[in-house]
Structures are given as C-alpha cells and as structure tokens.
C-alpha cells in the first residue's frame with residue numbers, strides 16, 4: 001500500500017442513557033454527527049535507522065501539533081516520544097496497533113516511517129482565537145493555542161481521533177483495509193476502545209468510541225474488566241492478550257444501527273460554560289450507592305423512559321417513511337408546535353418519555369448535588385420546547401451546563417427563531433447534523449493536500 005489514503009470518523013451526541021450506560025445492564029442512544037475527525041495516511045517512507053519504526057502524527061490546526069514516536073519489537077512496542085511532546089491518545093493508539101499487528105522489522109526495513117495528518121472539523125472546538133483558512137478543498141479553523149488549551153464543545157474529539165488514527169495506522173499493515181473498512185470495523189472498534197480507555201486512565205462506557213466506529217447506534221457497553229484485566233503495555237504477554245481480546249473474546253456488547261427519524265433534524269446548542277464529567281459521575285455514583293434502593297427505582301424508571309423514547313423515535317421513522325396522509329399531519333403538527341400536537345400519541349409519547357427522563361435527572365440533581373439538569377438548563381429547555389418545529393429537547397450526555405440537544409423538523413430554523421431572543425443569548429447553535437455512518441474511507445485524499 002503506497003498511495004495516500006484518507007479516513008474520517010464522526011463525533012457523537014448521547015441522547016438517552018447518560019450515567020446508566022456506565023452499567024452493562026442499560027441501553028443508550030448515541031447519534032453520530034456530521035462533525036468528523038479526519039486522517040490522511042501518507043505513502044510509505046523510510047528512516048535511516050533500520051531497527052525501529054517511527055510514527056509521525058501532525059495536527060497542524062493546533063499550536064505545536066506534531067507528535068513523533070518510535071517503537072521497536074524488542075521493547076514490546078512501547079512508544080518513545082522523539083520530540084518530547086506527548087499526546088496520550090496518539091501514544092496509546094500506536095502501542096495497540098503495533099502490538100496487534102506485530103510488524104516484523106525485516107518486512108518493513110524500507111518502509112518503517114509512517115506519516116499521518118489529522119484534521120478536525122470546526123464544531124469540535126470553540127472558534128475563539130482561531131482563523132479560518134482554506135486548506136485543500138476545505139475551510140478549517142487554525143487555533144493559536146495547543147490542543148489541550150483549546151475549549152471543546154463535547155462532541156468526542158478524542159474518540160474520533162483514536163478511531164480514525166487506529167484506522168489510518170492499521171492501513172499500513174493491512175493493504176486491503178482501505179477499501180474494506182466494513183470488514184475491519186470490529187477490529188478497529190475493539191482496538192480503539194482499548195487505546196481510548198488507556199489514554200483516559202479510566203474505563204468509561206465507550207459510547208463515544210462506538211459511535212466513532214459505527215455511527216448512530218443503540219449501545220450497551222462491554223464489561224470494564226475486559227480492558228482492566230489486560231497486562232501493562234510492554235509486558236511480554238501484552239500482544240497475545242490484546243490479540244485474544246480483540247479477535248476472540250465475546251465483548252457482550254450491543255451495537256445496533258439506530259438513527260433519528262427521517263424528517264427530523266438534530267440541533268446541538270453549545271452553552272458558553274462547561275461542566276466536568278468526571279466530577280458529575282463521581283457525585284452520581286455516591287448518590288446511587290447511598291440512596292439504594294430508591295436510586296435503583298429512579299434508574300429503572302429512567303431506563304424504561306429511555307427505551308420508550310428510542311422505540312417511539314423508531315415508530316416515527318417508520319411513519320415518516322410510509323409517506324401517508326396521517327404521517328403528513330403529524331409532521332405538520334410538530335412544524336406548527338401548537339395544540340394540535342396533543343391529538344397525536346406519536347408526538348405525546350415521545351414528549352412524555354423525555355419529560356420522565358428530565359424529571360428523573362432533576363431528582364438526581366437535587367439529591368446528589370451533581371448539576372445534571374440544573375434550573376438554568378430547565379428554563380432553557382422549557383423555552384426551546386415552545387419553538388416552532390421542536391418535537392423535544394434535553395440535555396445530552398452527562399448534562400450540566402455544556403450543551404442542549406433539540407430534535408426538530410427538517411425545515412425548522414432555530415437559529416433565526418432565537419437570534420434576537422435574550423433567553424437564548426448563551427446558546428451557540430453548532431453547525432452539525434446527524435450523519436449516521438461510522439469510520440469510513442474518504443474518496444479523494446488529494447482534497448486534503450495543501451494547495
């Protein structure tokens with residue numbers, strides 16, 4: 001494989017199942033977004049030194065965005081930074097892809113340098129202190145700060161990076177991957193989950209990596225022990241254990257394609273303030289453990305409401321695709337968002353399910369001190385619910401002060417409706433929509449070349 005290849009992976013929004021998805025008992029709904037992370041893999045190059053491999057990853061939209069690591073089979077493919085600057089996500093991808101493919105030095109002596117460029121779509125990061133440049137055939141934001149110092153919008157940049165980088169790096173070792181990403185999707189997913197957990201230093205639910213690999217899905221997590229039981233990278237048995245885990249172990253995971261209904265669009269509103277997911281999760285866990293059995297009852301109610309929400313959305317999708325007169329009336333009612341909505345159980349059932357989800361989160365907020373749906377977000381969501389075209393709205397993911405997610409008809413224009421409205425002055429509508437395909441090959445790698 002010596003040509004340029006390009007791949008991309010989507011961002012995510014967790015619309016149902018926040019917190020519960022950390023437990024393998026519960027399902028979640030994750031939507032893949034049009035904001036994507038891209039990787040351009042260069043043709044093979046060679047280093048002068050023949051006894052090691054080098055991977056150079058460049059993310060030129062960020063200050064000092066270049067990381068080079070060397071690895072060798074003798075040291076168990078532990079990545080050693082060449083330049084001194086480190087990126088844990090890139091480092092763990094390199095460690096795992098090399099340990100899985102175990103390339104032999106002799107086979108690669110004239111092609112032991114792997115060069116990959118990363119590009120990220122604008123919606124992942126705040127645009128402050130950035131300039132937009134025409135690069136290749138895209139407009140991209142270039143930031144004046146290092147990646148760690150640029151505020152994020154919470155769309156899962158690290159999961160997208162890990163998944164697309166795993167794909168691009170693997171394409172050096174399996175030449176047919178580029179044209180058969182589907183065939184390797186499970187391997188890419190499993191390797192990416194391992195690398196992402198190791199880089200984060202914790203084992204989250206992995207819904208963000210699953211969405212980067214598969215797009216919009218109904219998701220149920222893997223048991224965390226699968227990853228925590230791995231030996232340390234560099235251990236003589238690491239490569240064998242990893243290969244066994246990736247290829248042979250049953251992850252007991254649910255990943256089912258599950259998109260938002262046709263005829264409806266997702267809007268993500270970024271709020272100019274943030275929350276720390278780790279702290280929220282700690283508070284919720286503490287509340288859960290100290291409030292049993294009532295906390296389990298709340299989780300059970302949440303879980304039922306999440307399932308109803310997903311099922312009702314699927315029903316609306318089938319209805320929209322039937323294109324019959326009744327379906328036309330329903331979507332017209334949502335478009336108007338007036339009292340006519342009350343006539344249709346297809347609308348009220350979705351809204352009731354979301355009302356229950358929100359009520360449960362407000363209860364947890366009050367009892368745990370974790371601001372999942374704090375009062376300002378309640379007010380904002382209630383205001384959003386009155387806009388024309390809005391079916392429903394909620395706080396995505398871990399909630400907090402970060403963002404809101406709104407499901408509206410395709411023609412609804414929330415930007416115009418909220419433009420001069422003080423109630424929405426803190427909301428910045430992100431330029432994203434649902435794009436339900438996971439990591440994939442991009443057709444024209446040359447569109448990424450600087451002209």
Ligand SMILES: Nc1ncnc2c1ncn2[C@@H]1O[C@H](COP(=O)(O)OP(=O)(O)OP(=O)(O)O)[C@@H](O)[C@H]1O
Pocket residue numbers: 059087088089118119120147148152153154155156157158159161208
């Ligand atoms: N374009 C990029 N180039 C290089 N590294 C990146 C890029 N995007 C993200 N990263 C890496 O991911 C880190 C951010 O990961 P983190 O998990 O904190 O954010 P996130 O995935 O966007 O968050 P969230 O899960 O809340 O959406 C960065 O500090 C950097 O190490």
Ligand SMILES: C[C@@](O)(CCOP(=O)(O)O)CC(=O)O
Pocket residue numbers: 013014017018019020021022154204205206207277281396397398399
């Ligand atoms: C709270 C949690 O369930 C969701 C976090 O979602 P987000 O990063 O806020 O999109 C944590 C997790 O699933 O890893």
